[in-house]
Amino acid sequence: xxxGIHPIASLLAAVARGITGVQVQWxxxxxxxxQRIYFANxxxxxxxxxxxxxxxxxxxxxxRPIAAKDYWEETPLRHYLAENVFxxxxxxxxxxxxxxxxxxxxxxxxxxxxxxxxxxxxxxxxILFPEGTRGSGEKVGEFRGGLYHIxxxxxxxxxxxAHLENMNRILPKGEYLPVPMLSLLTFGKPIQxxxxxxxxAFLERARDAVSSLRRIxxx
Amino acid sequence: MxxxxxxxxxxxxxxGVLCLLVILTVIGRALKRRNSSNISRSTxxxxxxxxxxxWKMCLVFMxxxxxGRIGSLVLFGILSFLALREYLTLVxxxxxxxxxxxxxxxxxxxxxxxxLGFQWYIVFAIMIPVLACIFIPTSIAVAGDTAHFLxxxxxIQFGLMVCGYCLSHAPALLLxxxxxxxxxxxxxxxxxxxxxxxNDLLQYFWGKLIGRHKIAWRVSPDKxxxxxxxxxxxxxxxxxxLWWATPFTPxxxxxxxxxxxxxxxxxxxxxxxxxxxxxxxxxxxxxERHGGILDRIDSLCFAAPIFxxxxxxxxxx
Numbered sequence: 001x002x003x004g005i006h007p008i009a010s011l012l013a014a015v016a017r018g019i020t021g022v023q024v025q026w027x028x029x030x031x032x033x034x035q036r037i038y039f040a041n042x043x044x045x046x047x048x049x050x051x052x053x054x055x056x057x058x059x060x061x062x063x064r065p066i067a068a069k070d071y072w073e074e075t076p077l078r079h080y081l082a083e084n085v086f087x088x089x090x091x092x093x094x095x096x097x098x099x100x101x102x103x104x105x106x107x108x109x110x111x112x113x114x115x116x117x118x119x120x121x122x123x124x125x126x127i128l129f130p131e132g133t134r135g136s137g138e139k140v141g142e143f144r145g146g147l148y149h150i151x152x153x154x155x156x157x158x159x160x161x162a163h164l165e166n167m168n169r170i171l172p173k174g175e176y177l178p179v180p181m182l183s184l185l186t187f188g189k190p191i192q193x194x195x196x197x198x199x200x201a202f203l204e205r206a207r208d209a210v211s212s213l214r215r216i217x218x219x
Numbered sequence: 220m221x222x223x224x225x226x227x228x229x230x231x232x233x234x235g236v237l238c239l240l241v242i243l244t245v246i247g248r249a250l251k252r253r254n255s256s257n258i259s260r261s262t263x264x265x266x267x268x269x270x271x272x273x274w275k276m277c278l279v280f281m282x283x284x285x286x287g288r289i290g291s292l293v294l295f296g297i298l299s300f301l302a303l304r305e306y307l308t309l310v311x312x313x314x315x316x317x318x319x320x321x322x323x324x325x326x327x328x329x330x331x332x333x334x335l336g337f338q339w340y341i342v343f344a345i346m347i348p349v350l351a352c353i354f355i356p357t358s359i360a361v362a363g364d365t366a367h368f369l370x371x372x373x374x375i376q377f378g379l380m381v382c383g384y385c386l387s388h389a390p391a392l393l394l395x396x397x398x399x400x401x402x403x404x405x406x407x408x409x410x411x412x413x414x415x416x417x418n419d420l421l422q423y424f425w426g427k428l429i430g431r432h433k434i435a436w437r438v439s440p441d442k443x444x445x446x447x448x449x450x451x452x453x454x455x456x457x458x459x460x461l462w463w464a465t466p467f468t469p470x471x472x473x474x475x476x477x478x479x480x481x482x483x484x485x486x487x488x489x490x491x492x493x494x495x496x497x498x499x500x501x502x503x504x505x506x507e508r509h510g511g512i513l514d515r516i517d518s519l520c521f522a523a524p525i526f527x528x529x530x531x532x533x534x535x536x
Contacts, residue, residue, distance in 0.1 A: 169317075181307055
């Protein structure tokens with residue numbers, strides 16, 4: 001990954017901040033250049049750009065999104081944005097435990113963790129949406145396993161939960177014109193895998209860490 | 220509108236407002252520093268926040284004088300847009316409302332100010348109450364989601380009415396043609412602002428001083444009969460004393476001030492009820508950096524259209 005931020009990325013970040021008027025709150029930790037994986041709920045295409053733009057620029061320059069290969073390689077524009085502008089790490093989607101056969105899950109999962117670990121290197125941070133797809137925004141969906149495996153693989157990296165609010169109302173899935181409502185972004189207290197904690201328990205706890213950061217009450 | 224600078228009466232009026240604000244700012248600072256025991260910390264912070272908001276309102280007014288007619292419309296258009304943004308952020312809508320909301324923000328609201336700019340009065344008067352009232356439910360119906368249909372249409376319609384329709388009547392005052400009062404319309408806007416905001420302040424002041432009997436404690440614990448009546452009488456008296464800056468006689472000025480005060484009170488009460496319903500204390504409390512516009516204009520929203528129509532009907536050509 002070459003250093004520096006692509007000018008189009010900076011431009012898009014500024015536009016996204018303007019549209020969403022995002023209010024950032026570091027509730028559980030402070031911005032830090034140390035290696036982290038920010039994991040958040042996912043309801044809108046704006047999620048990544050907004051989260052990324054909320055980071056101070058020296059952190060932003062070394063923070064890359066994890067994005068689904070099947071979606072972001074579909075058209076040349078998407079591919080260009082993902083690859084060149086945001087320097088995304090394109091991966092096969094991790095599976096939820098129910099959707100794929102056991103062997104296939106294992107295989108995809110392993111290459112996913114390899115890719116993520118390589119992308120982290122020794123100085124980068126990642127932004128991950130463990131739900132794997134955009135939800136409706138009513139509640140945070142079930143997390144896929146990648147977060148757990150990368151946490152085991154790289155215990156040196158801090159896992160920071162983040163909650164994005166109202167993004168599904170600004171630009172929901174399937175719409176292409178944004179409505180300029182205000183949004184909130186809250187960073188929570190870092191979590192880690194406890195000794196003897198199994199995958200499902202950890203993922204459930206990670207999901208709670210995200211959804212407990214909600215600030216406007218449920219509609 | 221730059222001619223407004225040469226309007227000495229307007230300058231006296233505005234100068235008076237600035238002097239009062241300077242005095243209030245000094246008092247606010249002194250209270251904060253001394254922090255005497257019989258006034259609570261939050262009351263003082265509240266007071267200082269209100270004064271800060273008034274400085275901003277003065278700045279908006281001054282800008283609208285400098286920018287002229289079109290500039291004022293753009294300025295108030297932006298205020299309307301931001302107020303609607305704040306309202307819809309906190310009032311729940313559904314996924315099926317997305318396109319309707321898009322139209323509300325980017326078509327209906329700008330159109331309201333455009334027809335005002337062209338002084339197309341009939342369309343200005345029916346744009347949101349009639350046209351939007353037909354368009355919004357239709358557009359939600361087209362989206363196909365019928366859950367809470369009536370409620371959703373009403374929420375969006377009310378937001379457009381308050382933030383768009385009602386607020387746009389404040390700059391509309393600048394376009395009135397009153398015989399013998401040409402070029403002085405800015406005074407009407409300032410008069411409305413002074414009476415309305417002083418009513419807020421005096422209600423609060425009398426309420427703290429002698430308030431005993433709550434009007435609707437469930438909605439707004441601060442509002443008492445004593446405070447409300449005290450504010451009403453004293454703000455009406457103040458409005459009467461400002462008759463020389465308006466096209467009204469002292470008696471007319473008293474009547475109009477009285478109406479502004481009543482409407483200011485009801486605007487504040489209704490917005491409080493909405494906040495209670497959503498479960499927040501202030502619109503600004505949730506969205507700190509951008510918020511608070513609705514908290515500031517709540518009393519103005521109801522007063523502006525009635526004041527405009529009264530003046531237009533009885534005084535304008």
